[in-house]
Amino acid sequence: MASTNRLGIRRYRTALLIGFLFLLFLFAYLKPWPYMLYGPGSAESVHPRVETGHKLDEKGALLFTTVSTYSNPNIFSIIYARLNPRMEVKSQEEATGGVTNIKAYRNLLSWMRDSSEANALMAAYKVMNKPIDVKQEGVIVYALLPESKARENGLQEGDIITHADGKETKTVKELSGYLSGKKPGDKVTVSGTRGEEKFEATVPLIKMNPGNRTGIGFQNDTVLKVTPSDPVKFDFADTGGPSAGLMMTLEIVAQLTGEDLTRGFRIAGTGTISADGTVGLIGGINYKLMAADRENADYFLVPYNEKNKANWTLAEKTVKDLKLSPKLVKVSTLQEALDFLKGLAPKKT
Template structure:
């Protein structure tokens, strides 16, 4: 009996069929495991003492702890991580575009977050020294590109979110007012050359101007939301260690820690006080994102209280915080704070924990 090549091939396939099937599925699994997807995963982050991250040159022994809270984020996950996050009630999946609010690219978004963190530190110093009625030195450093408007042509011509503009057409422009005043001398369609810093690097971009607003409020501009970058120098040797974080939401807790150390007053009163919220120079506490995940982190670290940013006109943070505590049966007691003074009043009225 003669065995043909086709018969030998068929025999080989039958003999190794199981191995081939397993190998095929392993290959598919490997490809799925290494392939990144343009999504961002959100979950509970950390609740850490802010005490070790703020130095003022003044020693203070805290019986409890002021805890700043974070959200855990994971970009470009694989399909398995996405599926897990979809079915996990304590996680969330967002497209990268939604998560970054349409930022030009992920590096631009990270530069913006880094500026938010630095700005939060500056505002924490301003708010703390204002509350203590102490003088502090402030200098303008540039104009941050906070968000590019949809009608702006700047993105297509090299400007990104997170860029800090320091010069325009060769002239120094370190405040929003100086930049705006110069642009009012131009007309839509004109081009200006802006330069400054992009993260750790320098940048230049030539961008066309557009007409912004209507009627009497019409003006010429680049088309972006902006803010003045401040360099704040305290009379005390205050140092921050938040390089591994991004965003502005630790502002309130930073400010409380500065005041506690410089006034030698243990504001914790022996409790574990977690919280979140942006801080303005005037002491206004602003709302933040991901408060549900921050509450989960605070609960895991056995926080007694959680300071929640509260805006009576839009109490979204408070509403979500109440829902999260109820649905997940979390232990921290919620405290509304609209201003730094309200947070201080609450903490100073606490009796020391036995």
């Protein structure tokens, strides 16, 4: 009888242990951690994502590249990424640059994408010597300064300010001009859009240095509405950030001029684009190169700055260490990218 009881207790104990381990596993699987995982994203043709009303038969492809990101992963995903030489783990604060929250970070990335599309249009039309209509539509909160009191009073990165105390302030000049008539400690109610929603926040003003100006305390940029003479449409809603700018611009130029810039090659690349055609540095170029290699890209356009060669140095190291196949091409401006592509002899098939 005693032996039977001991056997029953052991079975009960085993069942309890199994149940406890299952719950522990479930907790570990479901619990999110404040980290961001990075890895190779996609390298896909920009052609179907840009419509201009002009048909173009491309023999090759212009590929825009992305970084795969995953926020709030569980512990198993973190361990996998730590062990994977082609992935990286960053704290959420490091990954977002200390932005107020993930939603604000995503709103900021969405604006960066929209701004990139606007700059791509302006750069493309400039290089083709065609006129384009540009209007200022608001002031984006790009980054809040450490001394600002705006964050604790409801303002977030990614907010687009269009009014101050009910007065329309759609340009940086209009907003700063209105605030210049006030003094530090005064409060101003700013309103506008936060992603797809409207927002309003009443924030105290501070003394801005240098210049002893009165302001809210944030880095800003202007939100632009660009209207081209051609019916250009973009389809990048599933992406964020500005790094597809160069490849968007090349595709616009190709379609509107009717010239197949690919010459039959698969040309991948990355880089921000400014309205004047300057190509800017980006992050995650190593992961974008991995994606381009996976999609059999022949060339990869790398943003290059003589004073900051970080993108080029990392690109060279990645290609060497991982034995990737795309040939690297330095580009500092849109014109340099166009000159390279137009100088390619058509690919032999």
